[in-house]
């Protein structure tokens with residue numbers, strides 16, 4: 001390591017970019033069958049297997065008809081579970097390959113006739129959400145297994161607050 005490397009303070013954008021490359025690479029390896037961490041999300045859901053923790057479901061209450069934002073949705077595994085319970089879910093992730101997997105999972109459940117509520121995917125960094133997601137219109141913001149990857153939690157939670165309507169819930 002040269003001194004200039006050692007002295008370099010990595011920015012949150014740089015950290016997010018490293019992270020993004022890592023998640024892109026993980027997804028490509030997983031899709032090529034090189035890592036076998038868990039089953040395909042849509043197939044799991046069709047088989048009745050669930051990933052959302054029961055305490056999380058209790059906290060969320062009845063989500064039917066609620067507008068929900070899933071920050072760091074990955075391959076849409078959890079947002080699809082919320083959608084099956086009737087929530088209209090917008091998923092955000094900064095990894096294009098994760099979102100491609102999410103699109104495949106949404107399509108698979110749609111073709112299986114299981115999806116009746118709206119599901120949309122947006123490519124964005126959580127720290128740089130587009131204004132339409134920060135307009136205080138969501139009833140629930142959910143983020144599962146993501147905050148450990150975020151370089152600026154103050155900004156992350158400010159964005160959560162801006163995304164929520166008054167009285168909205170962050171899970």
Ligand SMILES: C[S@@+](CC[C@H](N)C(=O)[O-])C[C@H]1O[C@@H](n2cnc3c(N)ncnc32)[C@H](O)[C@@H]1O
Pocket residue numbers: 016019020023071072073074075076077078092093094095098124125126127143144145146149150
């Ligand atoms: C452990 S996965 C969780 C995926 C999903 N919530 C689940 O539990 O199945 C973390 C996800 O966060 C995404 N992520 C990490 N940092 C991000 C950032 N700054 N902005 C948007 N997404 C991010 C990654 O691309 C990855 O898909």
